[in-house]
Amino acid sequence: MSRPMHNELAPWLALCRVKGLGCVSFKKLAACFSDPTKAFAASRTELEQVGDLRAETIEGLIHFAEWTEVDNEVSRARAAGITLIPFSDERYPARLRTIADPPPLLYVKGEMVERDDKAVAIVGSRSASDYGRRVARDLARGLASMGFTVVSGMARGIDGMAHEAAMNSGGRTLAVLGSGVERAYPAEHEQLYQRISENGAVISELPIGTRPMAFNFPARNRLISGLSLGVVVVEATEKSGSLITASLAVDQGREVFAVPGEVGASRSRGSHRLIRQGAKLVENVDDILEEIAPQLSTRGHGVISAPLSLPPSASADARKIFALLQENSLHVDEVIERSGLAASRVWEILLDLELQGYVRQSPGKKYAAERSN
Amino acid sequence: MSRPMHNELAPWLALCRVKGLGCVSFKKLAACFSDPTKAFAASRTELEQVGDLRAETIEGLIHFAEWTEVDNEVSRARAAGITLIPFSDERYPARLRTIADPPPLLYVKGEMVERDDKAVAIVGSRSASDYGRRVARDLARGLASMGFTVVSGMARGIDGMAHEAAMNSGGRTLAVLGSGVERAYPAEHEQLYQRISENGAVISELPIGTRPMAFNFPARNRLISGLSLGVVVVEATEKSGSLITASLAVDQGREVFAVPGEVGASRSRGSHRLIRQGAKLVENVDDILEEIAPQLSTRGHGVISAPLSLPPSASADARKIFALLQENSLHVDEVIERSGLAASRVWEILLDLELQGYVRQSPGKKYAAERSN
Numbered sequence: 198m199s200r201p202m203h204n205e206l207a208p209w210l211a212l213c214r215v216k217g218l219g220c221v222s223f224k225k226l227a228a229c230f231s232d233p234t235k236a237f238a239a240s241r242t243e244l245e246q247v248g249d250l251r252a253e254t255i256e257g258l259i260h261f262a263e264w265t266e267v268d269n270e271v272s273r274a275r276a277a278g279i280t281l282i283p284f285s286d287e288r289y290p291a292r293l294r295t296i297a298d299p300p301p302l303l304y305v306k307g308e309m310v311e312r313d314d315k316a317v318a319i320v321g322s323r324s325a326s327d328y329g330r331r332v333a334r335d336l337a338r339g340l341a342s343m344g345f346t347v348v349s350g351m352a353r354g355i356d357g358m359a360h361e362a363a364m365n366s367g368g369r370t371l372a373v374l375g376s377g378v379e380r381a382y383p384a385e386h387e388q389l390y391q392r393i394s395e396n397g398a399v400i401s402e403l404p405i406g407t408r409p410m411a412f413n414f415p416a417r418n419r420l421i422s423g424l425s426l427g428v429v430v431v432e433a434t435e436k437s438g439s440l441i442t443a444s445l446a447v448d449q450g451r452e453v454f455a456v457p458g459e460v461g462a463s464r465s466r467g468s469h470r471l472i473r474q475g476a477k478l479v480e481n482v483d484d485i486l487e488e489i490a491p492q493l494s495t496r497g498h499g500v501i502s503a504p505l506s507l508p509p510s511a512s513a514d515a516r517k518i519f520a521l522l523q524e525n526s527l528h529v530d531e532v533i534e535r536s537g538l539a540a541s542r543v544w545e546i547l548l549d550l551e552l553q554g555y556v557r558q559s560p561g562k563k564y565a566a567e568r569s570n
Numbered sequence: 571m572s573r574p575m576h577n578e579l580a581p582w583l584a585l586c587r588v589k590g591l592g593c594v595s596f597k598k599l600a601a602c603f604s605d606p607t608k609a610f611a612a613s614r615t616e617l618e619q620v621g622d623l624r625a626e627t628i629e630g631l632i633h634f635a636e637w638t639e640v641d642n643e644v645s646r647a648r649a650a651g652i653t654l655i656p657f658s659d660e661r662y663p664a665r666l667r668t669i670a671d672p673p674p675l676l677y678v679k680g681e682m683v684e685r686d687d688k689a690v691a692i693v694g695s696r697s698a699s700d701y702g703r704r705v706a707r708d709l710a711r712g713l714a715s716m717g718f719t720v721v722s723g724m725a726r727g728i729d730g731m732a733h734e735a736a737m738n739s740g741g742r743t744l745a746v747l748g749s750g751v752e753r754a755y756p757a758e759h760e761q762l763y764q765r766i767s768e769n770g771a772v773i774s775e776l777p778i779g780t781r782p783m784a785f786n787f788p789a790r791n792r793l794i795s796g797l798s799l800g801v802v803v804v805e806a807t808e809k810s811g812s813l814i815t816a817s818l819a820v821d822q823g824r825e826v827f828a829v830p831g832e833v834g835a836s837r838s839r840g841s842h843r844l845i846r847q848g849a850k851l852v853e854n855v856d857d858i859l860e861e862i863a864p865q866l867s868t869r870g871h872g873v874i875s876a877p878l879s880l881p882p883s884a885s886a887d888a889r890k891i892f893a894l895l896q897e898n899s900l901h902v903d904e905v906i907e908r909s910g911l912a913a914s915r916v917w918e919i920l921l922d923l924e925l926q927g928y929v930r931q932s933p934g935k936k937y938a939a940e941r942s943n
Contacts, residue, residue, distance in 0.1 A: 328832055332833050332834075456833055457830030457831065457832075457833065457838075457842060457845070457851070458830065458831075458832055458833075459701055459830075459831055459832055460705050460829055460830065460831075460852075460853045460854070461705075461853075465830075466853070469830060469851055469853055472830070472845060472851045473850065473851050473857070477846065478830070478842055478845045478846050478851075479833075480833045480834075480839070480842055481833070484846070
């Protein structure tokens with residue numbers, strides 16, 4: 198029943214085409230078969246032992262017959278300059294791998310790098326107000342200058358502003374589309390799309406040629422939150438898709454942030470509802486960092502041992518800061534003052550050191566060097 | 571050592587003049603001596619048994635010698651049309667009696683009535699923005715039209731607007747001053763002061779002639795929250811006295827509400843901080859009611875038995891609504907529709923019925939008749 202494989206990516210693409218095989222079933226399958234080739238070669242009995250796979254899915258795997266289409270998709274992707282990143286690939290985002298329903302395969306225009314693991318999403322209304330756009334810009338700028346990758350959905354309004362501002366600050370940005378990754382949606386964001394693919398990546402789980410249909414957007418939103426440590430909702434009406442993203446973020450254990458606005462402004466109503474439901478009210482980047490910093494060293498990367506000296510690869514600036522903190526625990530302002538480094542550089546280093554488990558942040562932005570024990 | 575009393579109020583006023591006798595000690599004293607006259611007649615040994623009274627306070631009680639001044643104060647109050655309401659008086663607000671440090675005596679210009687027990691405070695910046703004033707007005711209007719008494723501090727800006735709007739909607743209002751109650755502070759609120767004393771009361775714990783000194787305001791703020799089920803902060807800078815009121819409200823077990831505004835507006839920074847600390851974000855009166863309604867039937871009045879029929883004093887409208895709810899539990903909109911009564915009347919009745927334990931509110935503004943069990 199298995200077929201000769203022309204390309205190692207083919208079985209991943211094939212999985213995406215099996216009827217009834219959603220991303221949750223996929224994750225189950227992935228836990229049982231190290232390699233999807235084996236899922237296509239498995240017997241009915243073996244597949245039944247995976248548990249909870251529908252009869253339709255089992256038949257779909259056994260009788261899968263769309264290998265030609267799969268090969269064509271691989272060629273089309275290659276021709277369009279799209280990278281296919283399967284679940285097993287080391288370039289597949291580590292954080293996204295942890296959600297309940299990760300896509301078997303990502304279509305990527307551009308490049309994803311390791312530091313994109315330190316990502317925060319900024320989403321919001323397509324018909325944003327000047328106020329909303331200004332706040333989105335300031336937050337994206339701040340996050341980018343601290344070394345965070347800004348994730349969004351490349352929509353008009355808040356999304357577009359978040360991508361732009363991150364790149365204008367020299368930062369990286371990821372755009373997740375609810376349509377095929379081969380072209381810009383909305384079309385007016387053609388230039389933005391090009392720029393993002395050069396300063397980050399445009400990502401989709403949908404096959405090439407998938408048109409932007411409303412029903413694909415909620416699923417897309419789970420990738421925006423799945424890629425991120427937290428999601429910031431800047432402006433959202435009461436029926437905004439951003440509220441879906443926020444709710445998915447909660448399910449995924451991500452932090453949710455919302456920017457308030459004036460009472461009576463319809464575009465702030467959704468944000469206000471989120472805050473009442475427990476989202477953290479955000480005025481500036483510090484409010485985001487406070488929530489996210491502890492996560493960087495624990496939730497994202499498991500419990501970390503506490504080394505006493507930095508690795509040989511550490512920069513001179515990082516060594517300087519780590520040495521200061523080994524003497525005394527210091528407020529971030531003191532670190533900036535004593536190190537003589539730029540604030541954004543200090544923040545970036547502190548976050549990296551925290552991420553790697555060398556320093557620990559206490560409430561009130563105090564940092565201390567970890568000690569091995 | 572006790573002196574003949576010319577007036578039953580005299581010992582209360584005397585208590586206020588004993589050195590080192592704060593409101594917390596007063597409450598301790600009140601628990602031991604049913605009548606303050608007895609505290610002045612007590613022996614040193616008896617006073618020592620009260621516990622935690624300072625030596626200075628015990629001497630002050632035993633050697634109290636300012637009865638002439640006390641008599642003068644009673645006369646002055648009478649001449650100025652000020653009512654003195656001691657802790658023991660049934661007109662002393664029930665809710666205020668429960669705080670840790672209730673004043674032994676209130677100076678009142680105007681009248682306090684039983685329904686002032688259903689009170690909500692609205693406080694905020696003296697230099698309010700047009701936005702803040704508009705929100706304060708809308709909230710005060712809404713609360714007043716549902717039968718709530720609006721409490722505030724008669725300051726410029728938010729406070730003044732809250733008092734005005736409550737009265738303009740035919741409601742009652744209480745102003746708590748941080749100076750003697752005999753005259754308006756600030757002076758430009760002379761007219762407002764007159765109007766409040768006719769549609770509620772101006773209240774102070776401070777002796778006649780006390781000038782408005784900054785150090786008296788924090789203590790005044792504890793009365794604003796102490797009189798209220800909850801405190802709504804409309805606009806507050808990061809150093810605003812409203813934040814003190816909010817913090818006192820938390821200590822007193824009162825609800826704290828805050829109105830958001832745009833990020834970057836300095837007058838919203840304090841409100842945003844409160845929200846981050848757990849204050850409920852308020853857009854409209856419903857947000858306040860949701861939090862406060864459950865309190866009306868339990869916290870404010872102890873556990874209430876669940877009667878099956880209304881008392882003879884109940885109005886025809888109340889009977890109509892209670893009968894509807896005995897058939898089915900209904901959303902408030904259905905109650906309004908089926909009863910044919912005005913929305914504000916329905917809200918008022920529902921809150922009263924809930925206060926008296928006849929109906930119960932579930933999330934989503936559904937009301938049900940209580941059943942005895």
